[in-house]
Structures are given as structure tokens and as C-alpha cells.
Amino acid sequence: AQSVTQPDIHITVSEGASLELRCNYSYGATPYLFWYVQSPGQGLQLLLKYFSGDTLVQGIKGFEAEFKRSQSSFNLRKPSVHWSDAAEYFCAVGARAAGNKLTFGGGTRVLVKP
Amino acid sequence: DADVTQTPRNRITKTGKRIMLECSQTKGHDRMYWYRQDPGLGLRLIYYSFDVKDINKGEISDGYSVSRQAQAKFSLSLESAIPNQTALYFCATSDSGTKNIQYFGAGTRLSVL
Numbered sequence: 001a002q003s004v005t006q007p008d009i010h011i012t013v014s015e016g017a018s019l020e021l022r023c024n025y026s027y028g029a030t031p032y033l034f035w036y037v038q039s040p041g042q043g044l045q046l047l048l049k050y051f052s053g054d055t056l057v058q059g060i061k062g063f064e065a066e067f068k069r070s071q072s073s074f075n076l077r078k079p080s081v082h083w084s085d086a087a088e089y090f091c092a093v094g095a096r097a098a099g100n101k102l103t104f105g106g107g108t109r110v111l112v113k114p
Numbered sequence: 115d116a117d118v119t120q121t122p123r124n125r126i127t128k129t130g131k132r133i134m135l136e137c138s139q140t141k142g143h144d145r146m147y148w149y150r151q152d153p154g155l156g157l158r159l160i161y162y163s164f165d166v167k168d169i170n171k172g173e174i175s176d177g178y179s180v181s182r183q184a185q186a187k188f189s190l191s192l193e194s195a196i197p198n199q200t201a202l203y204f205c206a207t208s209d210s211g212t213k214n215i216q217y218f219g220a221g222t223r224l225s226v227l
Binding site for chain 2: 004006009032034036041042043044045046049051090094101102103104105106107
């Protein structure tokens with residue numbers, strides 16, 4: 001069975017600083033990988049996804065993520081955060097062999113200091 | 115209007131009561147899902163349906179049941195609510211042809227007293 005670990009429960013970053021959120025997964029084959037963002041009182045919005053090909057993927061809101069097979073990681077980055085990036089971020093892995101059901105990590109809550 | 119609509123948005127109920135959470139979608143997707151979100155645990159899958167006649171248990175289905183009334187409607191029931199079912203519940207949909215990109219409703223916050 002697949003699993004996802006997000007080691008950082010909370011991250012505090014200053015506005016304008018860079019942000020990196022870590023995600024490690026366990027899956028026996030090449031997975032489908034996703035990052036979602038949940039703003040307060042909102043549902044989850046897809047930031048970006050990786051299916052195959054170029055391991056650096058671009059998403060919405062200036063985010064990017066890099067798939068590293070050797071490290072089983074799919075870390076999310078943003079060069080310069082805005083106050084509106086304060087939210088909870090979830091990494092998810094889709095298992096191709098199981099109808100692509102998603103398994104989510106525990107989430108990382110990002111606080112942005114002025 | 116939202117593509118994935120959950121009702122109610124908030125609900126407070128008492129232990130032992132039966133409660134139904136509803137989800138409807140206008141995206142034309144064939145697959146629908148119910149998750150619950152608890153702090154630090156992320157989202158965990160309760161039930162999922164790949165089409166109207168195909169319903170499957172997820173990792174935490176005990177104490178829950180579902181009904182797929184139509185392609186666009188998928189409801190979640192708690193037959194006899196208990197306090198540890200207090201959580202944020204999300205419905206999601208996906209199209210079988212899109213590698214399972216899921217689209218989420220705004221959530222239902224349920225409190226069981």
C-alpha cells in the first residue's frame with residue numbers, strides 16, 4: 001500500500017522569503033503525485049501534478065515541485081511567498097494499480113509573517 | 115455555482131442520531147469520493163464510487179454508509195453518530211480518463227456532541 005509523509009506540521013515564513021515543503025512517498029512503482037492547497041474555510045484546490053516526463057513541474061500561484069525518484073520525494077517550492085499563501089498544503093500519491101485512489105499526507109500548515 | 119456542492123456546510127448533532135451529508139456535482143464526472151479530515155492525519159478515504167453501480171469501502175468505512183443516487187449525487191450517512199466522528203468531511207469527484215485528478219467540495223464541518 002502507498003503512504004505519504006509530510007515531515008513538517010507547521011512552517012512559518014516571512015513574506016517575500018522562499019518556501020519549501022517536503023513530501024516523501026512510499027509506492028512500489030512510479031506514482032501519480034499531487035499537491036493541493038486548503039485555504040481557511042475552503043475545500044482543496046489542486047496546485048500541481050506529476051504523471052511522467054519532466055521531473056520539474058509548474059503549478060498555479062507560482063508554485064513548482066520536483067519529483068526525485070531516488071529520494072522518493074516530491075517537494076513543493078515557491079521563490080517568494082505572499083501573505084495569501086498562508087494555508088494548509090497536502091501532498092498526495094495516486095496508486096495506478098488501485099484505480100488511482102489518492103493517499104494524502106498529514107498536511108503542512110504555512111504561516112506567513114509580515 | 116460551485117462544481118461540487120456539499121450540504122450542509124456545518125452540522126451539530128447528538129450522539130446516536132442518524133445524519134446524512136449530501137454531495138452533488140455538475141462536472142459530469144463518473145467517480146465520487148468521501149473523505150474525512152482530522153488535524154495531523156490529512157484526508158482519509160471513507161467510501162468511493164467509480165460509477166452508479168460500483169461502491170467500495172475506503173480505509174475507514176466503519177460506522178458510515180453511502181448511497182450513489184445518480185451519477186451526480188453521492189451521500190454519506192452516519193447511522194448512529196458518535197463523538198469521534200466529529201471531523202471535516204469532504205466530497206470529491208474525478209473523471210476516470212484523467213489519471214484521477216480530484217476536485218473537492220468546500221467541506222461539511224460535523225460536530226457530534
